[in-house]
Amino acid sequence: xxxxxxxxxxxxxxxALCLTFVVFFxxxxxxxxxxxxxxxxxxxxxxxxxxxxxxTRGYTQPLLVxxxxxxxxxxxxxxxxxxxxxxxxxxxxxxDPAVAPQYCGVLQGEFGxxxxxxxxxxxxxxxxxxxxxxxxxxxxxxxxxxxxxxxxLAGMREGSKLDRSLSTFSIATTATPExxxxxxxxxxxxxxxxxxxxxxGSSASAMxxxxxxxxxxxxxxxxxxxxxxxARMTRASMAEVMTAQYIRTARLKGVSFPNIVMKHALRxxxxxxxxxxxxxxxxxLTGVVIVETLFNYKGFGWVLVQAASNNDIELxxxxxxxxxFVVLVTQLISxxxxxxxxxxxxxS
Numbered sequence: 001x002x003x004x005x006x007x008x009x010x011x012x013x014x015x016a017l018c019l020t021f022v023v024f025f026x027x028x029x030x031x032x033x034x035x036x037x038x039x040x041x042x043x044x045x046x047x048x049x050x051x052x053x054x055x056t057r058g059y060t061q062p063l064l065v066x067x068x069x070x071x072x073x074x075x076x077x078x079x080x081x082x083x084x085x086x087x088x089x090x091x092x093x094x095x096d097p098a099v100a101p102q103y104c105g106v107l108q109g110e111f112g113x114x115x116x117x118x119x120x121x122x123x124x125x126x127x128x129x130x131x132x133x134x135x136x137x138x139x140x141x142x143x144x145x146x147x148x149x150x151x152x153l154a155g156m157r158e159g160s161k162l163d164r165s166l167s168t169f170s171i172a173t174t175a176t177p178e179x180x181x182x183x184x185x186x187x188x189x190x191x192x193x194x195x196x197x198x199x200x201g202s203s204a205s206a207m208x209x210x211x212x213x214x215x216x217x218x219x220x221x222x223x224x225x226x227x228x229x230x231a232r233m234t235r236a237s238m239a240e241v242m243t244a245q246y247i248r249t250a251r252l253k254g255v256s257f258p259n260i261v262m263k264h265a266l267r268x269x270x271x272x273x274x275x276x277x278x279x280x281x282x283x284x285l286t287g288v289v290i291v292e293t294l295f296n297y298k299g300f301g302w303v304l305v306q307a308a309s310n311n312d313i314e315l316x317x318x319x320x321x322x323x324x325f326v327v328l329v330t331q332l333i334s335x336x337x338x339x340x341x342x343x344x345x346x347x348s
Contacts, residue, residue, distance in 0.1 A: 073107065154170075185220060186217065202296045207299075222288070244265075278331070
């Protein structure tokens with residue numbers, strides 16, 4: 001098992017380097033750097049002034065060199081202003097350049113400064129990620145149990161009316177995008193036009209204090225969309241298990257149907273959905289973009305939209321690092337869990 005984990009960790013590291021390099025390359029294309037120069041300087045800057053701005057700040061260095069600086073494996077670029085002041089990525093305000101560190105990248109925990117929010121990127125991402133973490137937690141607590149119950153009930157008696165009804169409901173939830181179901185929920189449960197003012201149409205106040213009124217609709221919107229996929233996978237796995245030879249043997253021995261489901265079929269039927277459930281975490285992290293924008297909940301998805309729309313390169317790169325980390329870690333946990341749940345798998 002340790003050899004398996006080390007091997008998977010090595011693959012994860014290589015994958016993370018490749019993905020972050022691709023994002024770094026795309027965000028540091030010349031048009032994006034030109035927009036950054038004009039946003040930081042002046043929109044009336046000439047092409048010569050833009051080029052000079054980029055040269056003095058090290059943006060015209062080779063791409064691999066700048067990627068190494070961002071990672072923290074190469075010394076950070078420094079430049080001297082006309083007034084003689086030395087500035088650079090590693091030099092904080094009111095810091096003596098002589099005592100400033102040479103390396104200050106991702107490996108050192110330095111993610112740079114946001115050009116839009118004028119604050120440390122690590123502070124912004126950690127705060128917004130914490131807000132999204134609460135949203136993801138409540139969504140999983142609601143979505144997973146409901147999806148498993150629907151999938152198990154549908155798969156117990158394949159082809160029955162209950163199976164067809166629950167399968168139709170699961171397909172309908174998966175086919176309805178979040179921005180459609182979210183608007184429908186707002187109109188029904190929060191709009192004064194219908195009269196059911198049970199919840200609030202905005203979740204801005206949930207950033208300070210989470211209540212049932214201001215947090216139910218975004219949680220319900222995401223859970224409603226995601227439960228259908230898990231339920232369909234659980235239903236397919238349960239239906240396959242119910243036709244297995246050992247289930248038929250248990251029936252011939254006179255074991256009651258509830259005992260067959262609970263003691264024999266359920267455990268094996270949940271092996272495949274476990275992987276699907278773990279893959280919901282990356283989806284939730286990126287899928288919150290629409291929901292957080294719709295309900296004015298300024299979490300990770302909201303800050304990702306702000307970084308992309310305002311060409312905030314440092315913030316966008318940090319968001320990509322978080323997304324890559326979550327995807328790879330959840331896949332590792334999924335693989336390890338699958339090995340424990342399925343005894344037929346052998347690690348060479």
